[in-house]
Amino acid sequence: MAFDLGSPVSDTNPLPVTPGLAAGSATAAKQDTGNTSIASVDTKMTTLLGHVDGVETLLAAATPAGENLIGSVATPGDVLTFTPTLDTSIYADGDTLFDTTALASMFRVNGGRALVQSVSVIDADDQGVAFDLFFLATNVAFGTANAAPSISDANALASNLRRVCRIDTADYIDVGGAKIASKDGIGAMIEAAAGVTGGYLTAVTRGAPTYTASGLQLRIGLIWF
Amino acid sequence: MQLAGPVGRAVVGRAAAWAPTLLGGALLGFWDAERTDLLTKDGAGLVAAWVDTVSAYTPTQATDAAKPIWSATAFNGRPGITFDGADDTLALAPVPGTFPVGAALGEMWALGSQSALAADTTSRWAFAYGGSGTERRLGRAVTTGVNRARAQADATTATDTLVDLSGIHVLRGVFGATSTSVAADGQTATSAAVVPATGTTQIRIGNGATANGRWQGVLNALFVIDTAHANWTADNQARLLAWMKVRGGIA
Numbered sequence: 001m002a003f004d005l006g007s008p009v010s011d012t013n014p015l016p017v018t019p020g021l022a023a024g025s026a027t028a029a030k031q032d033t034g035n036t037s038i039a040s041v042d043t044k045m046t047t048l049l050g051h052v053d054g055v056e057t058l059l060a061a062a063t064p065a066g067e068n069l070i071g072s073v074a075t076p077g078d079v080l081t082f083t084p085t086l087d088t089s090i091y092a093d094g095d096t097l098f099d100t101t102a103l104a105s106m107f108r109v110n111g112g113r114a115l116v117q118s119v120s121v122i123d124a125d126d127q128g129v130a131f132d133l134f135f136l137a138t139n140v141a142f143g144t145a146n147a148a149p150s151i152s153d154a155n156a157l158a159s160n161l162r163r164v165c166r167i168d169t170a171d172y173i174d175v176g177g178a179k180i181a182s183k184d185g186i187g188a189m190i191e192a193a194a195g196v197t198g199g200y201l202t203a204v205t206r207g208a209p210t211y212t213a214s215g216l217q218l219r220i221g222l223i224w225f
Numbered sequence: 226m227q228l229a230g231p232v233g234r235a236v237v238g239r240a241a242a243w244a245p246t247l248l249g250g251a252l253l254g255f256w257d258a259e260r261t262d263l264l265t266k267d268g269a270g271l272v273a274a275w276v277d278t279v280s281a282y283t284p285t286q287a288t289d290a291a292k293p294i295w296s297a298t299a300f301n302g303r304p305g306i307t308f309d310g311a312d313d314t315l316a317l318a319p320v321p322g323t324f325p326v327g328a329a330l331g332e333m334w335a336l337g338s339q340s341a342l343a344a345d346t347t348s349r350w351a352f353a354y355g356g357s358g359t360e361r362r363l364g365r366a367v368t369t370g371v372n373r374a375r376a377q378a379d380a381t382t383a384t385d386t387l388v389d390l391s392g393i394h395v396l397r398g399v400f401g402a403t404s405t406s407v408a409a410d411g412q413t414a415t416s417a418a419v420v421p422a423t424g425t426t427q428i429r430i431g432n433g434a435t436a437n438g439r440w441q442g443v444l445n446a447l448f449v450i451d452t453a454h455a456n457w458t459a460d461n462q463a464r465l466l467a468w469m470k471v472r473g474g475i476a
Contacts, residue, residue, distance in 0.1 A: 090307070090310055090340055093294075093305070094298075125391075126391035126392065127392060128392035130301075169302065172392075174389065174392075177371075177389070179392065206298055206302065207299055207300070208299050208340055208443045210340040210341060211342075
């Protein structure tokens with residue numbers, strides 16, 4: 001009977017040990033035969049078929065460094081919900097809409113890169129006002145909400161300040177008590193700071209809206225690298 | 226042999242775009258935030274005076290804290306004047322003699338962005354003229370939790386029921402001899418019966434003529450129209466509406 005490597009060892013799929021165990025009373029010769037059989041089993045479990053050694057090797061080895069993946073590849077992106085804290089007085093054109101605010105898990109790995117593919121806006125306060133959305137890699141002050149931006153040159157450089165996109169007035173559609181806007185195919189490449197997977201967002205209004213504190217919700221579509 | 230000329234209005238080259246100034250004598254007042262040559266403002270954009278393009282009627286504000294702010298991009302990426310809803314207003318006294326007063330026919334139009342939230346139930350006026358209790362107003366009110374356009378003649382109001390007045394809109398108030406009506410974005414008007422007795426005290430931009438209720442948002446253009454003038458044709462009314470919608474990016 002041929003041994004089936006794909007099936008467990010059993011009565012119907014015995015391990016093919018050679019020579020087989022000798023029958024009858026024990027003798028020195030039969031013990032030698034038995035030792036040979038045991039050696040045969042050991043060889044089949046390790047060197048020849050390699051099952052045990054293979055598993056041992058996998059278990060004993062350290063998790064490989066780098067980007068090796070076993071099984072299904074991780075989702076190469078995400079859509080993150082972001083609700084900034086807004087000022088509740090009427091803004092003036094060009095004011096900071098909200099100061100630098102953290103958004104966790106913008107990147108797949110520490111210091112990673114991502115492509116901002118889309119930004120959608122739910123304006124629950126029905127304002128429909130344009131704004132510029134910015135990304136920062138580090139947490140530096142951009143400006144006080146409802147006041148002109150005041151970020152320093154040094155902080156702008158250190159934070160890799162980058163305008164992700166502008167949501168225009170024309171991007172909004174009215175859906176009754178709210179307005180929604182979508183910006184697709186943005187293609188803005190952003191990069192995390194070393195050692196972290198989070199990033200920061202801020203924005204500048206391009207009109208004179210009035211919001212409740214949580215009146216805007218953004219959903220950021222990211223493709224990861 | 227005689228040759229007949231072409232019938233109609235043949236145009237060679239590019240035709241000039243329609244502009245409100247083509248309303249001619251029907252146009253009694255036109256404040257345009259895009260005419261920076263007619264604005265008096267400081268380096269921060271605080272507006273001290275806004276001059277009308279027709280007859281140079283000039284509402285003013287002397288107090289800095291009450292001056293609205295002009296910006297080149299505040300209104301759909303175009304120039305606009307932002308009123309804070311708290312104290313910003315421009316005023317001119319008395320009402321110009323050319324404006325319809327008493328029960329005379331007239332219209333007021335405004336192109337602006339209305340940003341007061343529906344939870345704020347204060348009636349807020351973009352533009353008004355008249356006297357105490359005898360004024361014509363055009364602005365916004367909240368009814369059943371929704372922002373709406375409102376026109377008011379004396380104590381009588383007409384409030385639109387069709388358009389949510391959040392964001393950018395065209396407001397039109399029609400002040401007739403026996404009724405006042407209001408419409409937003411060219412939709413069907415809502416009317417109320419009233420015989421106006423409009424006074425002559427003052428014009429106010431960003432406020433009622435004699436009452437609080439300040440506009441919260443941006444204004445781009447304001448008009449006063451002589452409804453009885455021959456130029457105020459249906460075609461020109463449609464053109465003015467279309468012109469304002471283009472400016473505001475209104476579908």
